[in-house]
Amino acid sequence: MKTSLASLAAMLAATGAFAQSELSGEITLTAYSGIFQDKYTETVVRPFEEKFPGVKVNYYAEAGSAGMLGQLRSQAGDPQMDVVLFDVSTALIGNREGLLSEISAEDVPNLADLVPQATVQEGFGPAVTFDNLVVIYNTTAVPEKPDSLSVLWDPQYAGKLAVTSMPSILGSGLMVMTSAMLGEDYTQSVEQSTDKLAELAPAVQTFDPKPDSYTLVINNTASLATGWNARAQYYADQSGGALGVSLPKEGSILQINTINLVKGARNEAAAKAFINYALSPEAQAAFTEAMFYAPVNAKAEISDEANARTVFGSLDQMLPLDWGWAATKSDQWNQMWKRKIISASN
Template sequence: MLTRRLVVQTGLATIAMPAVLRAQTLSGQITLMSYAGIFQDNYTKAVIEPFQQAHPGVKVNFVPGGSSAQMVGSVRAQKADPQTDVVIMDVTTSSIGNAEGLFEKLMPAEFPVLNELLPEARAAGGEFGPAVTFDHLVIVQDSSLKPQLAKLADLWRPDLKGGIALAAPPNIQGLALTAMTEKMEGGDYRKSIDAAMKKLKELAPGVTTFDPNPDGYSLILNGVAKVATGWNARAQLYSDQTGGKINALLPPEGSVFQINTINLTAGSKNRAAAAAFVAHALSQGAQKAFTERMFYAPTNGKAEIEAKALARTAASPENRARMIPVDWNEILKMRDQWNNRWRREVIAAGR
């Protein structure tokens, strides 16, 4: 009897052993580079701390990397001796890193979680790091403004003159606004942005800044601007933190997804732990936690998001129907051209 019980217990222990060993063998430190401020604070709570609890032998060091352009520059400078293991950055910049061999390709055989992602999330990075968050451009406005803006075309209201803050290209907000304005005017950014340039030129005299500093949300809260372009996730969080002093409008004319990808650095010195973190960040649990905490739309199609939080993202069915299909890799090829046209035709008209 005793012998049989021992055999059964040994068998159960053997079945459980692989998972236990996997958790125990992950150790050491990894460095995650991404955005500072409220992104870092909330990502640490929602994603990093649960990962470290699941893998107590691993410490995740979060390094604020500045803008996506600064991040890819840092990884490029470290190429011969990588100091960073995982990078979360904008897709228009991570694609540059992919082309330069800075990041690894991720295969479903090693990362089964890739099969849970939405098609556009997988497509964002191609064979490289996929989308880890979706955000979208919104019009941020002072809640005391009367009447409130109800559509993108309302930006051209005469009473807003001198109170508009726009982030112009090469800022990705300006690129997104260009595509949105072209669609509002009945065009297609893939064919031409002539209609957008004409319309934005009309708006330019009413714009107080084309380079919001520190950002459009703060300019509104400080009374410098009435409306601004911004990202939904941050606008939603700032709205909560300020008791609703600002709000975010997803224009009925449409908006576009801004995509952050998660990237495994080529030559990572602790690849096993770094790969485990990438898989965790894309998992249903991590995606749910971060969406419900900071209102980035999830990229894992199986993540079950609380309805109240989902409604504040572009992932709800009614909001998703408004999104304009945008190929950021194609826009990246046109970025310099769009930037030059903004300088010549739009910004010049606001001086």
């Protein structure tokens, strides 16, 4: 099902708050590296620069949200970035620590057209993409598509697993999904899932896949791995089907990336214009079609084919997870990963 197309007048109104001739200078966007950087530059950054020719966007790439948060903390007294795009759990920490600025629909008009789930913390940076956790597999090594998370514990794949641990939210998400598989209420305890993942640890080849889990699966260095649906869908196409994508029957977690204004940004006006453009129907649709991240703007027009391959095609299989609550457990769960799970691999 397609979302409604915003009229040209509405799009012009949404960008009209930022007069092209009045914006100039440079901004630094910090966001994910790899194929995300390539496609985001192609579908969002370059079109923004064409719309606002006086502004140059410098893309500073980091492999994960933890690294971006570390940069924010180290630069707190003298920020070198203007906009940061990272996961919801990290954004909530940044809000709490005073590293990110509040924004409003007055500053960023496209906020008014976002779906309700895009509000992460009232007044702060919203969701910019939706995604979900999946199991990825090499279709030669694993000829039948797995339907359960339990495939990770299959002895025949011991030593051929790439499982990303915390602090990545792939790790916390896997913990929640493992709890669901075991019938454990993760909001009360994750002891069972921790023990189960510790059982898995000796069979894991790496808890920190390099260069990434998708590459390891495609070249059959790993038979199975955890990953994100959007990237997995892209690499399934690029690999000619060498990489397969499975949504476990036990369910998955909704992953949210947010876009945020850095507190003390050197070019705040241009940074707000960029955030507004990134949330526009045109930018949202272009990135979804290119990368299979679900859009947050209700007026973005997405093809049925692309929409079906995003998390929007399987919302009924998403496990309830309050990322605000999960952020309060991040340090505790991270220590459980280090002390009980990863240590069990030795």
